[in-house]
Amino acid sequence: MAVRQALGRGLQLGRALLLRFTAKPGPTYGWGRPGPAAGWGRGERRGWAAGPGAEPRRVGLGLPDRYRFFRQSVAGLAARLQRQFVVQARGGAGPCGRAVFLAFGLGLGLIEEKQAEGRRAASACQEIQAIFTQKNKLMPDPLDTRRWQGFRLEEYLIGQSIGKGCSAAVYEAAMPALPRHLDVAKSIELLPARGPDVIPRGEEEARVAGAPAFPLAIKMMWNISAGSSSEAIFSTMSQELVPASRVALAGEYGAVAYRKSKGGPKQLAPHPNIIRVLRAFTSSVPLLPGALVDYPDVLPPRLHPEGLGHGRTLFLVMKNYPCTLRQYLRANTPSPRLATVMTLQLLEGVDHLVQQGIAHRDLKSDNILVELDADGCPWLVITDFGCCLADASIGLQLPFTSWYVDRGGNGCLMAPEVSTAHPGPRAVIDYSKADAWAVGAIAYEIFGLANPFYGQGKAHLESRSYQEAQLPALPESVPLDVRQLVRSLLQREASKRPSARVAANVLHLSLWGEDILALKDLKLDKMVGWLLQQSAATLLASRLTEKSCVETKMKMLFLANLECDALCQAARLLCSWRAAP
Template sequence: MSIRAFGTRLFRHGQTYVKLLCKRDINTKCNIAEKINVVQQSAPLQGASNSRQVIPRAFALRNVGLQVGLHARRILIDNVLNRVTNTLAAELRKKAARRIMYGDSGPFFALVGVSLASGTGILTKEEELEGVCWEIREAISKIKWKYQDIEIDENRFENDPITVKDLSFAKPIAKGANAVVYSAKIAEKQEERVEMVDGSFGLVEKRAKIDDSIDKYPLAVKMMFNYDIQSNAMAILRAMYKETIPARMYYSNIGISDWELDLSERKKHLPPHPNVVAMYSVFTDYVPELKGARGLYPAALPSRIYPDGEGRNMSLFLIMKRYNCSLQDFVSSSPPAMRTSILLLAQLLEGIAHLVAHGIAHRDLKSDNLLLDTSESHAPILVITDFGCCLADKSSSLSIAYANHEIDKGGNSALMAPEIINQSPGTFSVLNYAKSDLWAAGAIGYEIFGQVNPFYQKNLRNTDYKEEDLPDLPSDAPALLKALIKNILKRNPSKRLDPEVAANVCQLYLWAPSSWLKPGIFKLPTSAEILQWLLSLTTKVLCEGRLNGGGAHQTGRRTYTEYLLISSFLIRARLANIKAALSWIHSN
């Protein structure tokens, strides 16, 4: 190269190179999480107030304004663009960034274009590719989705913990052997003393005038039956702590700080997840006489209410989001559409992957312990509930020693995994629950696809079934998902997929390029290709799922449930697990 040509090239590109170096230096001083946190603290929603209200449903982000969403997208894009090392592509990168940020009809394709801007892809080192995955997880984790819908005003109960007197109860929703569930709401101040029919005053409204719809009574309050535990808040919470695993707040009348300290040393924390029941608060209080109590659960009532009752005076109360129905009710009313069944299965696997990732085993999965929000009937949101049989002790992880028959294996023996139901006690015996919930999900999969659960029939038992005797799923069910359910119902747990990989298989079926799933293709996509696809999904969530004024209308190309599923996938996305799922797909 001549001196003149060298000087010309240096003059043309030197300034761009210096600017890039300066920009890289600035960005290395502040990671993506710190940037988003600063934005969230400094850019509150316009028009927000401190008053408590139920926010309307929207297919959008919750509590995150347009400005915050814009900053989140800009931070992700800046971090990705800074990894492109070819300085000659600077102008192209700037144009692509402008297209992404300011209204292109296909922003996710523009972001994929950015990844190709340097000619050879963004990066080549595997650890750097995983670094981009980390940035994707960080960006998606900052999104506050509106899957909870209801807010408990913590300021109202800051000095005076929530109790039964703060709730307005309507009709009972369900009753089991250990608890009863009522529809309820937080009583407004003007409703705290309501005139009764006889002229007296109390906390119960005139029943004839109650509109107990889910819009008016958006909460479900579960009252546990207490037969044996003394009427003491500490004793009740210690004995029933498994029920409280998904809870966000704990309230009791006395000693709550001591109990929380004790509990934090024993139990594992389960962060909120779209496919785990939204449990807002837990408290202990005296058992009230609610509507239908003497007819529904007379034995559980204390003698001060019902003379023949055997219950104690105090019990545990759980405040949860109210859901429309159980999975059992949903599938028994009419067989769901195939697309709906696939979405339900994917959500169930996502919920289980979340539990396993935090070292928790549910141990009582069945269709009536899975609740649905059917605001969108063709795409309902599924959540796992009823954690009374769960394994969530820090000392046990997902395995416990099985020295004798007194150790509880869990609930619902019909859907207990073979390695659990067939295990015999002994000095060195262990109950390993790492894949037991996954096995139960495979059995429930038959119900999700409109068929009878094979393990509820007398001729097929989980103790001694043969895998070849498992019935076929409907003929129109995808072949990949048929193979997936057969895999997770294998008797030997070592032959089953890992729960996270199983969830990835379902997610890949829903969103991955069709060319990746075609049978007979032996070449797996490269890490760079997988990353480009992840970036496109990320841009979909950040750009299409933006706030739309709180209205209940679809804002993007997909349903609200589908955006939740994609975000659940992205928030745990790792190249190694995605490759493991793709490898399994190609071998099956």
Template sequence: MLKLLSAAKQPGRRTRKEMSFLRRLVCQGRALLKEYQLFGHQRCYNNGQSDWRFFKIDLNPRGKGISGGFAKRNAPSPSLSMPELSSSIARGTGNAVRSNSPASTLQWVGQEVRRIFVNNILSRVTTNEQIAKQTAQRLMYGDSRPFFALVGVSLAAGTGGMLTQESEFDNLCWEIRESMLKKQKSRVSEIIVPDGTVSVKDLKFGNLIQQGCNAAVYSAEWANNPSEDAKNEPLAVKMLFNYDIESNASTIFRAMVREIVPARHVSLNNINDLDRGIFDTVKRCPPHDNIIEITHAFVDQIPTLPGGIERYPSALPRRLNPVDGLGRNMSLFLVMKRYDCNLSEFLNSRREQLNFRARLLIFTQLLDAVAHLERNGIAHRDLKTDNVLVDLSEGEESPRIVLTDFGCCLADRSNVLKLAFRSYDTERGGNAALMAPEVSTAVPGSWKWISYEKSDVWSVGAMAYEIFGDVNPFYKSQSSEKPLDSRSYTEADLKSISGDVSATIRNLVNVLLKRNANERLSGQEAAIICHLHLWAPTTWLTRATAPDEDEIMQWLVTLTTKALCNGSEELQYRLIQNFLRRAKFREVKSAAEWIANSNNE
């Protein structure tokens, strides 16, 4: 394999046959790297202590590593993991270990394949060699706007045969994803926080925002922060109630580790090196616009807070409530952005005012969040409108939502989206009313497992009734009708959502609530359908035949050009960018075909 790669590294122009040969080499090289990863996917130990890193290959001689969520302090960082290496090679970026190494050669081949593809496309859209050359150079250096503008104009003009192979559609979608990835990276801002570890002393607590059976949420701000911009950012601090966990940081983190799955920074000042391996058991949720960003998580002494004695007296320790206190002295604190309200409050207070598009924006964002969790092997297991927060900074017609409260999530590294179900004592999830049928009807046994691959998307389907202004059929209501039970309902028992809702969304909700998980769409598939509903031509929602490949590609390129040329941070543009960042041609085509087929039913 390595000899073939070295032989292919020759200067000069490439024919289509040679390009196909190089593409096969890249694909086989990726397979080789995956096999290599299986052997290298093991924890390394330094002096008997885990450093929580996978086997890595040094690709960054400048020493600028990629930091992880639970990375050990002072651990060597100028390295790149094998998955990152594969992605780097596919993008044609990164620094080589040495010129004659397999990684370097395969990286060069990836760059060559990309260059040939770009030149072939540009040769079909323009006859001016100077324009083609400048466009290719700007694309390689990160400015993809001229490239997509030229391709979009050519597709709109109906240039026949510009894209002739399915691989060319896939490659063009890959360029779209890369352009969105670079654009989103450029807008990431570093969160300014006090230096060192965070504790209760670093925060000024305000009023009690909300209180549940397991936690209390307070408004807050940093006590001593040199940045005026950071002071203007409203904060919320969630204090978990601790009744029976020993007042020890390691023990509390071990018992509440699922709460910090979406955390960006965890203060480990009270944890010794031997106990830090507790974070290896759970996955880390990468950042996403529709997932709550916990900026800091730390364990500290429970302080005297406003409303504590009146609202949750039994959760306080004896030192704060000598009469009725049943809680322990220490607990877990989560620092996050403060939002305006939760989704339940928002929908109930604006039942008549919200139009269909605003509700569809909420539904799409919720599916985006679930799709993001699916891609990272995480199941929330407690989806309900109370666990969705709403940001109204852009107005009520453009509500931005985030998914929160991961205390019941399944984020096991060893058994992805599956749970061994040995006895009825095993925790299935947090919300019994919106529990998917395959979970609520599961029977324990010696070799039984519960699959959560499509359980969250079923819960979103049930929540859709509330989102689109109807009564959730699985909740008790003031009507005399008995609520449906996920263990025994039939699909014929489900009523269609009333009100101003399109046929596409009604059909989508019906599919999400299928009892058989194999008949449901995934969160990713459902999210793409909603994005097509929002941004695609309206004729796609009513026509009986799906758009052809050129139509789909023309729309994707036009949407990409619009997103790249518009620097707005409005909700709709962020949604478009998130959609394009993961757009794959086959998935978009499949979603368009699903809409057309549903119109024929």
């Protein structure tokens, strides 16, 4: 039946093309209307005449670009039919002409059927994507119930230092309920005149059992060159505000409303694998625990006589995560499957950045936070956007006109197209696949090996000069699909490297699509059927438990980002890797 329908459709289209290329304008008949041949020759519908001033309606195949070869073949065949079989087409074609005409029609019918199959698959992917885009829920906001609070440093209870980098220090924090009476304020030692309440390390255990935990983290930027005005601070440190929510920049209680200038940094849409800044405000620099030991040189002179910092700086409030990826890997060795899921989370986060036109440019295990679910499975979150490229005017294409142009923060994990770039009047660095390359390097750490681009000695590689044959092999316990993907992500030529979306789809199919990949004749209709099954199972799993497990969340992300072309490309990559000897 399918062949008969394809043949019938092909014959219809073939007859239309043949008449269009071979027929001459026919005489007028009936009430002065032109004959059918004239209408088809001009591309009009049969039986309809173009009115005065109206444009004639064109009849075309409407084939997409990927069928360009077939269109050229059809055009060549039509030209030969016009030259060789014009007489037979008008006066009754012989056996040879009918055979060629039949082949011509069958070819067009098969192309039409293939195109219809692609349209059905694309439509199904869009419908599934729409459903799971609404179902995807972000992590709960610890300050959601305090919408107009948290814009003053004095409102927070600050604990001990969590860590520090090259431009900021991070402290654990909490925001207790505001005291209504002075007696309550004295009982919890929170006085407005004191500034932020700081708990010394020795007093933590002496507090009552009802003492607040620290669900938040405050990042205090080091202000050396931005000046002391809030406007200048927000402008100079604007990259840190890329993952900030709209409420974070509301500007209540003395904070300055941050208004993006034309061509300024973008505001990143929320994503489960990317940090969310809950509050952003400026305040005077306090003397926090460990400041005189850890970073005395960046303190203002009023706190340290030899300090170079300004008296006011930017504070960012975020959710407090237990550890970084580096700290987690020091204490834990994830299984190959769990490590694959962790790598997949990074690719999902990077793909979201690329879709938003943002490049992180400083991906490393210290800039990835980890939170454990009820089963102990890690959930990864990308943080620290201080070196990101988020310029709305240039997107991911950075003009590299001189060596003074900032190319990013992490030189060891800088993609080859970035590290080998040379400045010039028309030089441009494409960052669309740079973060995906960094994920490929971090994957070595996740799977239990040393990062080949760190350290010294013969085993140390440099992104500027390494060859793909020098990359160390991942353990045999790692699935073949993952090993091949990591090597593909670390290819020197960006054009040969898969995008973050395709790479994520490869891992999704490798983890959960073994049944569909095992089919010898994989077609789009079968892929759509598998996607519908996965959608139903994922929706059911998310409804059965209040807190979905990590794998269920990853399936929901996969279905919320469905793209038919990217999915087919990932399936072809997997099939080619598995078919290779």
